[in-house]
Amino acid sequence: GAVVSQHPSRVICKSGTSVKIECRSLDFQATTMFWYRQFPKQSLMLMATSNEGSKATYEQGVEKDKFLINHASLTLSTLTVTSAHPEDSSFYICSALLRVLNTEAFFGQGTRLTVV
Amino acid sequence: DAKTTQPPSMDCAEGRAANLPCNHSTISGNEYVYWYRQIHSQGPQYIIHGLKNNETNEMASLIITEDRKSSTLILPHATLRDTAVYYCIVRDNSNSGYALNFGKGTSLLVTP
Numbered sequence: 001g002a003v004v005s006q007h008p009s010r011v012i013c014k015s016g017t018s019v020k021i022e023c024r025s026l027d028f029q030a031t032t033m034f035w036y037r038q039f040p041k042q043s044l045m046l047m048a049t050s051n052e053g054s055k056a057t058y059e060q061g062v063e064k065d066k067f068l069i070n071h072a073s074l075t076l077s078t079l080t081v082t083s084a085h086p087e088d089s090s091f092y093i094c095s096a097l098l099r100v101l102n103t104e105a106f107f108g109q110g111t112r113l114t115v116v
Numbered sequence: 117d118a119k120t121t122q123p124p125s126m127d128c129a130e131g132r133a134a135n136l137p138c139n140h141s142t143i144s145g146n147e148y149v150y151w152y153r154q155i156h157s158q159g160p161q162y163i164i165h166g167l168k169n170n171e172t173n174e175m176a177s178l179i180i181t182e183d184r185k186s187s188t189l190i191l192p193h194a195t196l197r198d199t200a201v202y203y204c205i206v207r208d209n210s211n212s213g214y215a216l217n218f219g220k221g222t223s224l225l226v227t228p
Contacts, residue, residue, distance in 0.1 A: 006159070034215045043203075044160070044218040093159050095216070103148070103209050105216055107159035 002028045004096050006108030013084055013115055021079045021111045023094030029074035030096035034105070035067075038091040050077045084115040119143065120204045125223040128198075134191040136222050138204030141185040146208045149180060150216065151189045153200040160203065160218075163189065194226045 003026040013019050023033060031052050036044040048069055049057045056069035068080040077096075081088055093110045121139040128134040140149065148167050152160040164171055164178045166187075171178045177190040191198055203221040208214050 004159075036218075043220050044154075046215050046217060049215055091157070095160075103165065104162055106162065107152075110157070110159045112157070 002026075002096075002104075002106045004094065004106045004108045006094055006111055008111060009109060010112045011114070013113070015085055015115055016083055018080055018082045019084055019113060021081075021092055021094075021113075023077045023079070023096070023108050025075045025096045025106075028096075030077075031074060032097045033071060033077040034095040035069060035077075035079050036093045036095065038093060038110075044093060047079075081113065084113070086115045089113055089115045119206050119217075120219050122202075122204055122219065122222045124220065125225070127225050127227060128191075128194045130196055130226055130228050131193055134189075134194040134198065134224060134226070136189040136191075136202050136204075136224065137186065138188070139186045140204070140206050143184050143206050144208070146210050147206040148209050149178065149184075149187050150205045150207055151176070151178065152203045152205065152216070152218075153198075154203070154221070155197075155200045163202075194224075196226050196228065198224065199226045200224060 005024045005026050007022045033050040035047045037047050038044045046059050047062045050069045050071040052071045052074050058064045071077040091110050094108045095105045097105055148165050150165040151163040154160045164176050166178045180187045201221040201223050203218050205216050
């Protein structure tokens with residue numbers, strides 16, 4: 001299957017700093033990518049839908065000024081957590097749809113963010 | 117809200133078939149049934165999907181009832197590495213903007 005690479009896999013940052021997470025589709029072009037967040041023992045929660053060349057669409061309750069999403073190319077979307085706080089500590093996962101065949105979504109390996 | 121209902125947990129002995137049920141009584145005609153699984157601290161892994169016909173691949177089989185209101189994922193010979201949370205998801209494939217919405221899934225424990 002197609003490969004989605006997420007980087008970094010684990011990051012620790014101090015409160016008040018910003019962290020950028022990258023999501024790359026390695027062997028296909030993805031016009032649409034999704035960002036999820038998962039707290040311990042909970043399911044994945046959709047944060048936003050990222051479309052190449054346009055603004056992201058955020059789910060209700062997700063602050064767009066805090067979670068900045070950029071999808072500047074067909075193979076790269078980034079999520080920046082700005083002014084991070086301990087409550088932002090979570091597992092962040094990206095997903096990408098194939099450009100032509102959108103019937104399967106492929107997921108990155110996830111990024112474990114810990115804010116201290 | 118997720119449109120599927122799954123049992124929260126199941127056990128299966130290694131080597132036996134694991135049958136994971138899913139109810140999706142409000143599924144619409146355009147919606148496919150997808151199955152993903154998530155091993156601890158990893159991203160979800162695609163398993164299989166289908167619309168109305170039964171499907172089989174190297175990982176599993178998907179049995180969808182004729183009225184499409186429920187389905188069963190079958191892992192024919194479960195191994196310890198199949199221990200994971202399994203998610204049944206319905207998705208309309210007519211729009212690429214529609215994300216996969218995850219419910220709580222079924223935590224499958226495969227025991228020796």
